[in-house]
Amino acid sequence: MASILNNISAMSSRRHLALSQSGLNSTIGKLSTGMRITKASDDAAGLQISNNLRADIRIMSQAQRNANDGIGRIQVADGVLEEATNLLTRAAQLAEQAASGTTSDAGRTAINSEFTEIKSALDSLNTNTKIDGIAVFGSTVDIRVGEDSGEVVSVATSEMSAEELGINDDEMSTTGDADTALGNILDAIKTVSALRGTLGAKQQRLNTIVNSLGITSESTQQAESQIRDADVAEEVVNLTKFQVLTQSGVSSLAQANQSAQSVLSLLG
Template sequence: MKINHNISALNAYRNLTINNTNTSKSMEKLSSGLRINRASDDAAGLAISEKMRSQIRGLDMAERNALDGISLIQTAEGALSSTHEILQRMRELSVQSANGTYKNADREEIQKEMVELTAEIDRIAKETEFNSSKLLTGGTGGSFAFQIGANSGQKVELQIGDMSSTGLKLNGVDVSTVGKAEGAITKIDAAIQQVSSERARLGAVQNRLEYTVDNLGTMSENLTAAESRIRDLDMALEMTNFTKNNIMNQAAQSMLAQANQLPQGVLQLLK
């Protein structure tokens, strides 16, 4: 019988330490709901999970970007709807002025309304904005790129033309004579076609963005499910492990106490 080294106690203590560590890990996992709380839990799984998280957050932001793009297009399209109505009224006035039953004095009154309607087209083009960006003035102001993906280069670009009277070639439109009124009809028809084409293009991009939003939502959902399978904890399984480790911990404590009593037998030999 040896007293300098209590091997049984050392073994019991080693197992107690292991069980304590396992119990602490189980408690950490159960309290966080995560299988991976640090790299040491699963280094490869953590790396994959973080990449997925980056993609998920990128997809969620891209979805919001696409929704902002839809809102921008709806703003522009709503303004062009008003422009269309004005152009239809201007065409109606031009046809009216081209009628030979009207005197030049009558046409002058019609011309006054034409001037006001043209000014309203310019006002709409100038004041239609989204987040302080002018939408209908053409040039670089009408250029937009929507980031619709989680990675670089995944963009949809949109160019909105100049929808002012200058862009629609309505400057100086005049219905003060029959001949000028007939010329105005031709100009306004071209302007109506130009606005129609612009609205059709906006509608096409809006439809694309709406499909993009649906697809991004699906991709984010699938990636979230995949990331959950890697990182999230199976609560039932871990609770089983925790219970086992807890029992083993109590057993190790009991065995350590008994092992520490073994050297006491030496005293019996000294009596």
């Protein structure tokens, strides 16, 4: 039926054209952002899951940084403890020399002076070794390596001053004093070595955590990408489709409007 009041074909063409333009705009948005989900209406459930996964990824990345900071702290402590071991080894050598009857009193006096400097050096290392203003020795640091409150690695480093190592009151002025000092120094070396072993185990644990977090973060990122990222090949196909539909919709709407104009010829 020819009508001048309602152009049904034009209305239908306009509705389909609006759908095609909406699809075209959505496809262009996905291609320009690289994301399949650009707004909540695209996939509400997928958006929620994706946001949760993104939060997990950020948390794991920070946990990795925390663990690496802990590893750095341990490496600093281990380096200082290595120097302390060198100082104690030198002290043991001096004690052995002072305990010998072939060493003169003047020689023991010089040895004792050097031993005093070694003890001062140990005290200095113990007091002045700090990271970000926090003393490395004589403290415990809890390193957060996960989302849960229980995912913590505690790294404790005991003090390594001459007093804590049990050699502060030792002297090497006589053979007897030197012999006593030698025993205490050897015990101090064992103490330092035990602390280094403990720190080494903690560092290995943190290395494992860093690697594990890296693998988990990568897998989570892949899962989030599958949900949120656009399939470029699919969107290019959609772009071509909606471009063709838009062009044909414009042409159809023009034809529908033209057909309404032809009704006027019946009045002439």
